[in-house]
Amino acid sequence: MSDDIPGILKDAESKMAKTIDVTKEEFSAIRTGRANAAMFQGITVDYYGAPTPLNQLASLQFPEARTIIVTPYDKTATSAIESALRDSDLGVNPTNNGDNLRLVLPALTEERRKEYVKLAKNKAEDGRIAVRGTRGNAKKSIEKLVKDKEIGEDEGTRAEKDLEALTKKYIEQVDAALAAKETELATV
Template sequence: MARTLEATSEDFAAVRTGRANPGLYSKVLVNYYGSPTPLQQLASFAVQDARTILISPFDVTALREIEVALSSSEIGANPSNDGKVIRVVMPELTKERRQEYVKLVKSKAEEHRVSVRNARRSAKEFIDQMVDDGDIGEDEGRRAEKDLDDLTRKYVDQIDEMAKNKEEELMEV
């Protein structure tokens, strides 16, 4: 469940807001010498201003591949290459685009809630098996299920809170 919470945080960081954020590029893969490599392993990032990110590749020969990967990514930005660095200017978000991002955040949040519930189901099956095998008593099993339900509720509430905060951030003009 904790790993699901981390994945939720990473997914929400990849959903862009009106500000330039290097976290947007965490999921971009670059075809580097024939193998998909995360962009963050190939370049350093600097936020130049509120809407501009400077990407400086460690290997200048990878500049073209990085530019291609950025162009084909879902970020919706147009990179410009000056031969040494890549500048990415984030376009202003329209109201429609913001609403699309809110829908995306809601769907990602639901996926992660389902993941938490699946972890709960697996743990409940384990508890039931232990009760059936006689490893623990029925009272202990019920207590463990109650604790499991409380833990599940806690994680689902955290995911909901993260989604609410991201939606507010997206709708902020």
């Protein structure tokens, strides 16, 4: 942490911006009606005894909205990739044609959509908590500067107001990202 007001606010803003990026990234991993590469980021494959991310072992192609073709770089890893995909929470059963794996994502049921909305809300709340945690740390730094008489109380109060405005801005961004994801999930 910096030891001056602009530095503290700048640190807080950069951490809040990173929180927004992480939250949006987590949203992109939540499945919607269309297949996308982010859905596969959390999938690891047991490759020669080492957990390896799927994107390092195979290429992904999306010929249709709900169809994915997984082409392993190493054909010997095909069965390990197939079992990792089957065990994932995507709800897919890969079809192995020898050269690649074909996945057809099942249509989202209303119940499954509601589960995904709930998951998105939980991830949004995690984002809000992280933003508020950053605010708390910055506020402590500002209070310490006032207590150590490095800045005046008026300046400290102004800095806390700026910090609150910053916090509000980033929490609104989390809420906007959540609203967009809920709309995306509701679209059939």
